[in-house]
Each structure stands twice: as C-alpha cells, then as structure tokens.
Amino acid sequence: MHRVVITGVGPVSSIGIGVSAFARSLRAGRSGISPIASFDTTGFPHVCAGEVHDFHPEQILRRLDARRWGRSTLFAAAAARLAVDDARLDVDAVGADRVGVVIGTTCGESQVIEALTKQILRDGFAAESPDLLRQSPGNRLAYGVSEEIGAAGESLTISTACAASNYALGYAYDRLAHGDFDVMIAGGADSVCQWVHAGFYRLGTLAKDSCAPFDRDRAGILTAEGGAALAIETLDHARARGARIYAEILGYGLNCDADHMVAPNASNIAACMRVAHRNAGVRPSDVDYICAHGTGTPANDSAELRAIREVFGDQPPPVSSIKSMLGHTMGAASGFGAIASALAITEGFLPPTVNWRAPDPDMTGIDVVPTHARDARIRVVQNDGFAFGGNNAIVVLAGGV
C-alpha cells in the first residue's frame, strides 16, 4: 500500500478563486453570500446565495473551450487547472495514462437543464438545442477535467449528492494506495439553480441571507456553487519530484442511513465516523479538528453534534463549518472542506464558524470556533460530508508528512 498525499489545491469559490484568496478569506471569516444573479428571483421571499460572480473560466482554462461545456463542468475544470498548477504538476511528464480523475456532484449540469427546460416551455421539445443537450449529462464533469488537464486514465463522475467530493477523495485515495495511478485529480462541482433554491425553500430549510451553523437560531442553508479540486499523488511520487505536501490522506469511511431521503441520522453518522477512524487508523483522541458538514439546518447540526458527542465523548475537538462563509456548495462542499482542512494543517489555523451569535442549549460545551479564525497546531482533521439519500462520507487527513 502506498501512502497518499495532497500536493495541490484548486478552489473556485465565492470567497476566492485560487489558494491564496481562498485561504485569506477563511482566515478573515469573509462571507461569499450575495443577491442571486443567475436566475430571476421575483416572487422568492429569500433571494441570496453563494454565487461565484467573478468566475471567468476562459481566464483559467487552457484547453477547454468554455462555450462548449456547462457551468458545473467549467467549475470543476477550472478548479482542476488551479490544483495542477498549485502542485506544479506536468501531466505529460507523469504520463497521461497514469493520471486519473474523479469528480463529485449533486445535480450535475443543472443550469444547462434549466436552460433546456425554458426552451421546452417556449417552443416545445423539438426546439431543444442539441449543443445544450450534449452538455447536459453528469459524466461531462469528470470528462471536462480530464480534457482540460490532458489525463487519459479513468475519468469518473460520482453523483452522491452533497457528500460526493468526499466519495471522490476516498476513491482517489484507494486508486493511489493500490498503485493503480500515480496522480489523481479529485473534487466536486455544482451550480446555483432555480429548482434547487425552490426545493430547499419549500422544505423550509433555506435561510434568508445568512447561514449560521450551530447557532441557537440557525434557520437553514444558503444554496451555493463552485468547484473544488485537489491534486493527489502517492507519497513516493510526490517526494521523487520534490513536491510540496499539504497533507496526507489517512483513509475514509462510507455508509448509508437507509431510513430517510433528506433527514440526517445521528447514530448512522456516528457509525460512519467510526468506520472512517478505523480505516484511517486513528482514535477519536487523535483528531485535532472537525471540518463539519455543518449546513446550518436545525436537523443537520443537531444530528452531527450528537454523533460527535457519541464518538468523541464530552470533550470533542474544535468543530467549525465553512458553509457559514460559502453557503452549501453541494457536490463541491466536502471538497472545499478538504481544501480548508489541508490549509488548516499547513498554515496552522482553525477556520471559523461565522454568523454564530448564541449557543444552542442542546449543544453546549462544543467549540465551534465562533466568528474568528484561530491559530492552532493541527495534525489530524476529520472532514465530514453527508447527503440526501443518506449517503455519508468522512475523510481523515493528517499533517506531519
């Protein structure tokens, strides 16, 4: 078994594009929430989201023609390009066949599907644009990344909703640990769209203009978008080329609630944490920081903290939610979590939970790193990702390589 390390990160987010801007925003506790521009919000009581307004894919991409790919794929491909550059990787030198891609998503090319739906409503099915139809399949996300970076190995899109990036990271870890590839690009992407905004509002889980995870008065999520990608390679490969190493992936755990499509289940989340710890070879007391799923809904945050209590006892490590700044970026969410975790390890700080005002009486004694980032020495991080369909995925990262 090979050891597996992260050597490059590529965030394309509402709080920064590229590692420097993203890290600065995490430290500053900057919010990326703003009024929605991508669709007409007339009639919606809640009109804010975490859109990436200053995303200009053509400024980042080198090979993809931005006009031929949907927004989610462009997020993924731009993130991958940034991660590859950050890792100073030369895919041709590695060997295109030795580089694989695995990308997670919740709704794939949702904006493309909405554009097609408008064509159907206006002029009927026969008037749908063949070009847009060709952009619509979910597997385009990984393909766009492979195309952009010139990878000829496996190109896989995992659509396990809001835990999908962690599934992708875990799969990349397995592929590398077993020597199937030398380098994997893993991450996730999704786009803000009207149907998801409407659906969450209707479920009563959409906040108005601020996401406040773990707060007593938390009102829900804010929909958001972006692309998160990480360049991952075997430790041997990274050392041989003198690469800078952010963190090691120790292992991950997956399980399924099998009881409800949208409601989280604390005991199954706790079981998933135990599986992740066992696979990663760590004990709860080894974990220095939990980068929470922390969506900001009453149900998620209660279930997640109950699970943490169950596994970690009365004194769990600090737990914070970067969704307080980004909103819920769906398929990219745990990818951003992994990037934040890698930065927390490398730069020695705890990302904050912003918008936190008052402790939930049911959640006392947990340090949610309120409002301000904090310097801290962190070795082991647990990165949580949970999803519709009861798809739970937790990745464990560590520094000190």
Add this chain to the structure above:
Amino acid sequence: MSLAITGWSVLCSAGIGVDAFTGLLDAHGDGASRAPDVRGLYEDALPAATAHAFVDLNVRATLGRKNTTSLDRRTVLALIACRDALGDGGVRVDDETRHRIGVTLGTTWGSLKAMSDYTKESLLEDRPYLVEPARFPNTVMNCAAGQAAIWFGLKGVNATIAGGHLAFLNVIDYTANLLRCGYADTILAGAVEEFTPHNAWANDLTRGNGTAGASGSNGSNGSGLAGEAAAVFVIERADEARAAGRRIDADVLSVATGFAPGGAAGGRLRTSLAGCLRRALARAGVAPEAISVIVSSDASGDARESVEAGAVADVFGNAAPVRLAPRAIVGDCQAAMGAMQVASLLAWHRGRPARDGAVSLITGWTDDGGVGAAVVKGWNRAGSDRG
C-alpha cells in the same frame, strides 16, 4: 481480484424478469422483436411513435401503494430491479449483514424529467417556490440508490455513478474497488435508464449519423430508438462466494476504463478503446484468442461505422469472436446499456452448459471520450427455469 455475480435481475420493454428478457432476445432471433407504441405514455409530443420502453409498467401493482406516489420512473425501475436481484441472489438482509450490503447504480442525468419538471413547476406556478416538496429528492442524481437503501434496509456503501453509455462499466470498476478494499461484502451493482419525453428527445436530437464513423469525426453513440431498461447484479468477492457455496452466474475477471482526450471529434477514441481492451485482457490474464464472445454496445459491427468494431478489429484482427449486440433489441438505453450487455451475456449462458467457462469481453464508450471494457467468464445456471 476476481468478482462473482451471484444473482441478477432485468427489466426492459418486454417486462420484468429474466424470462421476459430472454423471450425478447429469442423473438429478435426470429426477427419478430418490435419496439412498442409509446404514444399513450405521455401527453407531451414524442420524437417517434415507438421506443423500446416498458409501456405496461404498473407501479402500484409491482411495488404497492405505499410510498410510491412521489417516486420518479427511474427510481421505480431501480427499486424493482434491486428487489428482484436480492431475491434471485438469495441475499440475506438482516441486522447482522445490512451494514455490509451496498448499492452502486449507474445513471446519465439522474432523472432528467424530474429535474426539468421541477424547474418547470417553479417557472409556471403563481409563486416560484410552490413546488412539490415530496418530489424534491427525485431531482438529485442519487435518488434511486438512496431509495433502494431505504426500501431494502441496506446500510452499506451507497453510490451513484454518472457515466452515460459507459455507466455500467464505471459501476463495475467502482464496485470492484469497494470489494477489494473490504468496504462491503455484497454490492447490488446495476444501471437504470427511464423512458421519458426528455430522454427520448435528447436521444433523438443528439443523434449523429447513427453510429460514430471510424474516423470519429461526426459520430454519436446515440443510435437507434430510445430505450428503457434496468439490470442489477449481486456482486461479491469470487473466492468468498465460492467458499460459501454460492451459485455463480459469472466471474468478472477484470475491468479497465480510460479517457480519450478530444472525444468523438478528437480522432483518438478507437485507439483509446483498443488500448482499454488490451489492458482489460492483460489484467484478466487472458489472450485475445481465448475470448469467445464480444458483447458490443454499438449496433453496427462494421469497423468503418463503429468505434467499437474498429477497436475490436485492431485487437482481434480477422479472428473476431462471436458478437452479441443487444442495442437493436433494447434500444439506446444510455446508462443501462452496459448492464443490458451483461444481462444479454448471462442470458446467452443460461441453461446451456456447453457454454460454461466461455470468456467474453464487454465493451463501451461515450461520445465525449470515455472508454471501457470488462472480461467476464460466464456459467449456465444448472436447473434453470429454461432447463
């Protein structure tokens, strides 16, 4: 590591079950297979009067009245196929085993109709948020797999893979890794595609020249009428399945997938796919001469018309094995294509002991550059219902 298929299920235009499917295959052999009239299925206009769709699907008669009203068609098909695969494989699901039994399903969009209808509802209602909350989960791509876990109490790894025409080969690859790493003991691995106006029009409007030219300049994988199908296979580690005395329908000896930059327009699909076939053969430790059957996803076996046939010609030369090509029978069923290829192979073996141990190659590709292949050794099912 070798995988064993120890149970399976299938549904297609001919209905639910292996018998209905083998009946359809036999009828096609007799030249009698025809796509049913689909005009009564939807109010929306359809691009063609016929399609290989399961027009007689009766959700309540098949799954009951409880918890079925809000399900999308894709999820219904997946639930039927998962239920029947569990039954066929005699999988014991109880508190001792359920956290070690997982689901891996292949898809293209999730339910394109569920996503599009949700947008439509939001656009047309008096208030844009007056959408049906119970149908919201149908719009996420992992709905079918998540519902299967709920319906059958499967708490092991639950995954959905978006792979278009390559989805099932991706699913086998993903499943093989789960079992290799010991993350689960049993996986329901399958793929589903629904027939809806949305899928039918996507199929119709993106069709190129019917099949991709060997030059790959203007081709599309979407050939023939739209299809609707689901097939789910019970997959376990082969050594453990044998040790436990399980009945083996097939051994999956290897799988390989890759990507051809440039896709159909880039001109490298054929060579990439040929490379993939060679990798799959090498991983299985099987020489090309040992392959008895090619189960193709393309309709055409002509190397001048078909990427796949071209790649097969590159690897096998003139000594091309027997060719099974279910597309003409099941239609262009997108994500379900690979699963129907494997189902066709198992049907070819079923009840025919003379074919035991024959080694076959399953091939697949997508317009955008995905390529894949699997090497499968099939067995007849002794005492099968086809006797």
